[in-house]
Amino acid sequence: AEAVGGGDKEAVRAYFNSTGFERWRRIYDPATDDVNRVQLDIREGHAQTVAATLAMLRDAPDVPLSGATVCDAGCGTGSLSIPLASAGASVLASDISAAMVSEAQRQAQAAASSSPGFRMPRFEVRDLESLEGRYDVVVCLDVLIHYPREEAQKMIRHLASLAGKRLVISFAPKTLYFDVLKRVGELFPGPSKATRAYLHSEKDIEEALRAAGWRVKNKGFISTQFYFAKLYEAVPVAAGSS
Ligand code: SAM
Numbered sequence: 520a521e522a523v524g525g526g527d528k529e530a531v532r533a534y535f536n537s538t539g540f541e542r543w544r545r546i547y548d549p550a551t552d553d554v555n556r557v558q559l560d561i562r563e564g565h566a567q568t569v570a571a572t573l574a575m576l577r578d579a580p581d582v583p584l585s586g587a588t589v590c591d592a593g594c595g596t597g598s599l600s601i602p603l604a605s606a607g608a609s610v611l612a613s614d615i616s617a618a619m620v621s622e623a624q625r626q627a628q629a630a631a632s633s634s635p636g637f638r639m640p641r642f643e644v645r646d647l648e649s650l651e652g653r654y655d656v657v658v659c660l661d662v663l664i665h666y667p668r669e670e671a672q673k674m675i676r677h678l679a680s681l682a683g684k685r686l687v688i689s690f691a692p693k694t695l696y697f698d699v700l701k702r703v704g705e706l707f708p709g710p711s712k713a714t715r716a717y718l719h720s721e722k723d724i725e726e727a728l729r730a731a732g733w734r735v736k737n738k739g740f741i742s743t744q745f746y747f748a749k750l751y752e753a754v755p756v757a758a759g760s761s
Pocket of ligand 1: 522528531532535543547592593594596597598599612614615616619645646647648659660661662665
């Protein structure tokens with residue numbers, strides 16, 4: 520039986536403070552050669568997701584990045600928080616894993632010296648359910664994969680409640696094709712006994728957004744050999760149809 524409720528979350532936290540931290544730190548760090556072919560492919564796919572997210576946010580005329588308040592929920596090693604901070608955004612970078620947060624902090628300190636307009640993010644160890652406050656932009660990349668359907672939907676509703684202008688989320692799409700791939704173990708190879716991967720249907724994600732009063736304004740799809748992500752840029756329905 521699958522762990523549900525707090526069970527998944529505790530397993531995810533433990534994983535990203537131990538083996539998961541080591542694995543993903545290497546995957547996300549382009550300066551590290553110590554990755555296999557699959558991990559390198561995932562690194563490239565993830566970098567495309569980060570780049571597409573930055574492009575979406577740079578193109579948002581109503582939310583100039585410089586001075587915008589951004590909540591990066593589940594920031595990992597800071598792959599997105601750091602370029603946002605370099606663009607002058609005021610970033611809250613938070614993650615359930617203390618190991619991830621201190622690595623993000625270390626990388627931000629290194630980046631600060633080479634980026635004149637850098638605004639040091641605020642770093643916090645906390646799960647995204649306990650995030651509070653209001654932000655122009657809330658971003659949550661590659662986190663929903665760790666949670667089953669209902670928890671993921673709850674997370675989306677909570678994140679939407681924190682966001683004023685944009686909500687950007689990525690998730691691994693649940694389609695027959697990816698489901699089969701996942702089952703045969705090609706999609707998420709390597710040892711990951713501590714956690715399992717949950718794919719989400721676009722319909723479920725859109726429904727959760729709609730229930731929160733948000734709609735999808737822009738969609739992206741990133742795929743490499745081993746990495747697949749749908750990227751949604753959502754806006755509040757009340758903001759009009761632009
Ligand atoms: N968003 C980052 C990125 O794209 O570079 C990191 C993605 S990594 C695959 C997933 C991250 O989500 C991990 O750092 C993990 O600790 C974090 N995470 C998982 N569940 C979380 C939760 N409930 N609240 C906050 N962070 C969480």
